[in-house]
Amino acid sequence: xxxxxxLITQLADAxxxxxxxxxxxxxxxxxxxxWVVARGWPKFRAGQLQKWLFxxxxxxxxxxxxxxxxxREQLATEFQLFAAEVESHQVASDRTEKLLLxxxxxxxxxxxxxxxPNRVTVCISTQxxxxxxxxxxxxxxxxxxxxxxxxxxxxxLLRLQTLLGLxxxxxxIVVMGIGEPLANLPAVLQVLAAASSPEGLGIGARxxxxxxxxLPARIREFAHTGKxxxxxxxxxxxxxxxxxxxxxxxxxxxxxxILDAADEYFEVTGRRVTFxxxxxxxxNDEPQHAQQLAQLLRGRCAHxxxxxxxxxxxxxxxxxxxxxxxxxxxxxxxAGIPASVRKRKGADIDxxxxxxxxxxxxx
Ligand code: SF4
Numbered sequence: 139x140x141x142x143x144x145l146i147t148q149l150a151d152a153x154x155x156x157x158x159x160x161x162x163x164x165x166x167x168x169x170x171x172x173w174v175v176a177r178g179w180p181k182f183r184a185g186q187l188q189k190w191l192f193x194x195x196x197x198x199x200x201x202x203x204x205x206x207x208x209x210r211e212q213l214a215t216e217f218q219l220f221a222a223e224v225e226s227h228q229v230a231s232d233r234t235e236k237l238l239l240x241x242x243x244x245x246x247x248x249x250x251x252x253x254x255p256n257r258v259t260v261c262i263s264t265q266x267x268x269x270x271x272x273x274x275x276x277x278x279x280x281x282x283x284x285x286x287x288x289x290x291x292x293x294x295l296l297r298l299q300t301l302l303g304l305x306x307x308x309x310x311i312v313v314m315g316i317g318e319p320l321a322n323l324p325a326v327l328q329v330l331a332a333a334s335s336p337e338g339l340g341i342g343a344r345x346x347x348x349x350x351x352x353l354p355a356r357i358r359e360f361a362h363t364g365k366x367x368x369x370x371x372x373x374x375x376x377x378x379x380x381x382x383x384x385x386x387x388x389x390x391x392x393x394x395x396i397l398d399a400a401d402e403y404f405e406v407t408g409r410r411v412t413f414x415x416x417x418x419x420x421x422n423d424e425p426q427h428a429q430q431l432a433q434l435l436r437g438r439c440a441h442x443x444x445x446x447x448x449x450x451x452x453x454x455x456x457x458x459x460x461x462x463x464x465x466x467x468x469x470x471x472x473a474g475i476p477a478s479v480r481k482r483k484g485a486d487i488d489x490x491x492x493x494x495x496x497x498x499x500x501x
Pocket of ligand 1: 268269270271272275276277278315316317318351372
């Protein structure tokens with residue numbers, strides 16, 4: 139069952155953007171400090187402001203009640219708190235929630251909130267569209283328009299946070315929405331710093347996962363942040379011939395270069411790398427593909443996350459039958475490669491990456 143939440147009106151009202159103003163979430167903590175001091179306010183006001191932004195789930199500067207009224211007015215004159223509008227808010231029967239956010243110029247992006255008994259995971263987007271062109275992905279169908287700014291990415295986290303009950307908090311972040319995160323690495327690093335710092339959302343780096351199609355130089359750069367973020371590599375094929383077809387950007391990279399960079403990521407961070415593999419019926423789900431994948435990952439500290447294809451009506455790919463998926467898992471496990479099948483969340487809404495945006499853009 140899909141429902142439009144009553145919160146949509148409240149969120150939309152709170153988010154009417156004043157296009158010429160800066161996004162306050164684009165500022166780093168030190169830029170926020172500088173602004174406070176430059177306007178003649180004591181430094182501690184910057185700390186209060188941070189708390190309101192990240193911890194108190196407000197939707198306007200006016201609600202920041204322990205800041206002096208003139209300061210709140212200055213903030214509202216110079217900044218936007220939320221720059222996007224909620225175009226659509228879907229709630230699935232498993233309480234997965236998805237927002238389609240309308241940015242300036244009518245562009246849109248998506249973010250998702252997923253609830254499990256002991257965790258609340260949010261999935262965020264990093265670009266408007268995507269240039270990688272994976273053939274099974276709705277997000278790449280319309281190409282890349284631009285990178286999202288740090289503020290536009292952080293806004294997704296904070297908007298999703300406003301959907302939570304008072305007894306709930308975000309425990310995990312997956313950067314797996316629309317776009318290739320490592321193609322927008324400076325913005326992503328600023329967002330993750332805010333998400334993982336105690337003054338920000340306070341989510342431990344080990345609870346944050348960045349998913350990439352596999353850009354070796356950027357993986358190496360990401361390895362050297364000094365943080366233990368998790369890395370997930372969207373492999374989807376066990377050889378270059380097949381991967382070139384499914385992930386076209388692969389013909390300029392190659393599986394070997396990606397695995398070398400993944401090895402370095404593990405060596406530097408000590409974090410086991412996850413390899414994601416979308417299972418497409420009769421395309422990459424043959425037993426021989428599982429055997430090749432096992433061969434590729436043998437001896438590596440790796441985990442395979444199998445994702446049965448989530449139907450996108452415009453694409454000619456399908457989910458394999460359950461026994462076929464189980465056979466794939468069994469082959470990997472027999473070869474000593476840990477593997478799991480991703481549980482589908484929000485099956486009754488357009489929760490697969492880019493589906494809601496695609497539907498909106500097409501209409
Ligand atoms: S799967 Fe990811 S990298 Fe590939 S086109 Fe979609 S959003 Fe881009």
